[in-house]
Amino acid sequence: MKQFMDKDFLLTTSTAQTLYHDFAAKTPVLDYHCHINPKEIAEDRKFENITQVWLGGDHYKWRQMRSNGVDEKYITGDATDREKFQKWAETIEKAIGNPLYHWSHLELQRYFGYTGHLNADTAEEVWNLCNKKLQEDSMSVRNIIKQSNVTLICTTDDPIDSLEWHKVIAEDTSFDVQVLPAWRPDKAMNIEKPDYLDYLSKLSDVSGIKVTDFASLVKALVNRLDFFASMGCKATDHALEYVMYYPATDAEVEAIFAKRAKGEAVTRTEELQFKTAFMLAMGKEYHKRNMAMQLHYGCKRDNNVLRFNQLGPDTGFDCINNFAPSSEMADFLNALNASDQLPKTILYSLNPNDNASIGTIIGCFQDPSAVGKIQQGSAWWFNDHKTGMTDQMISLANLGLLGNFIGMLTDSRSFLSYTRHEYFRRILCELIGNWVENGEYPNDVKVLSKMVQNISYNNAVSYFGFDL
Secondary structure, three states: OOOOOOOOOOOOOHHHHHHHHHOHHHOOEEEOOOOOOHHHHHOOOOOOOHHHHHOOOOHHHHHHHHHOOOOHHHOOOOOOHHHHHHHHHHHHOOOOOOHHHHHHHHHHHHHHOOOOOOOOOOHHHHHHHHHHHHOOHHHOHHHHHHHOOEEEEEOOEOOOOOOHHHHHHHHOOOOOOEEEOOEOOHHHHOOOOOOHHHHHHHHHHHHOOOOOOHHHHHHHHHHHHHHHHHOOOOEEEEEEOOOOOOOOOHHHHHHHHHHHHOOOOOOHHHHHHHHHHHHHHHHHHHHHHOOEEEEEEOEEOOOOHHHHHHHOOOOOOOEEOOOOOHHHHHHHHHHHHOOOOOOOEEEEEOOHHHHHHHHHHHOOOOOOOOOOOEEEOOOOHHHOOHHHHHHHHHHHHHHOOHHHOOOOOOOOOOOOOOHHHHHHHHHHHHHHHHHHHOOOOOOOHHHHHHHHHHHHHHHHHHHHOOOO
């Protein structure tokens, strides 16, 4: 029997162990998509206790606590941090097979030196150990990032954001990790939302361009996009229900905008036509600036209306949306490609059943302007577990070039979640190691080590064009 999460955790062959320990583990971390707060990096925040680090805003954990029958008081309510931690400890001991079990214990090992296992009985020991460690200067946000061997972070930022904290970080010569903004214009696209017109008013104020029609909306966004570019932005991101393609004429799009500007509701078809026009306009602007376009889709959000009304969005009530026609995504990419304005694009589906369709679509639009110009993104959200990551990489390998894959991201709000890169790299090395030991690929350490390092780090540096 193997020891619990020892140095060879998830590594069952000698080839996998060599690739991980000698190469992957020593490679830096580039986190090109996350949701951490740049203000906390600028101010070098220190956390008072482990609950603040682990449970403050982590809807992954909140979902599992609810699955364990925990009252909302101990999840998002007014219970003490110690009480909330106890409820999480009582939950995690039941999470066998869940990535949260592995992530949490990797974090306990790497940042706190704890090699036991968290459960209801050990909660007090772990609480005290972690909280004592968190008081050390080594556990400030910046030092956590540094000890995690991170070289660059891309946050997720709205077009109206001032990026003031990114500026503070960039001007601080004592911290050499780049923290760059990533463009996320969902609020400017979501014409159906009740607060849409309020958002346009804010965009008008920030950009200095009065948004009165679709054309001026695009101008205002281009103004802000150029500002983001001046702050080092090289990545954009969109959260979509699915990658739609409902083409409309300029006049039709302007009529839809005018209807909404008068305070009227738009139809579902009008919404999709507007969003298609929006995405096409943005894609062309990304292409001009050599920015990568990330498309996250396949999520049905805020399903529990009772809880949504109580707690708001991003609190753990989302699920996989099975409706994502690959034909429309191909048509959307083709519409940009037809005029040679298709930017570098990364496709992430929340539905693992889409792996094969993505793998075939990306092969239709590759060209010499970038190696692996159209990428399948890493297994996302409900899929970033051992099975999901393995299945995604096998599918990508079957239908494309795994060696050009840009690898893992945290997609996290936690500063301890860089161990997700370790988790990914162990799974990657195990997968490759098995292929080698099964005689499906030569045991060429020079080639294999380069491949592992590229997927772990170098491919992403080159793909986005980061200056590292």
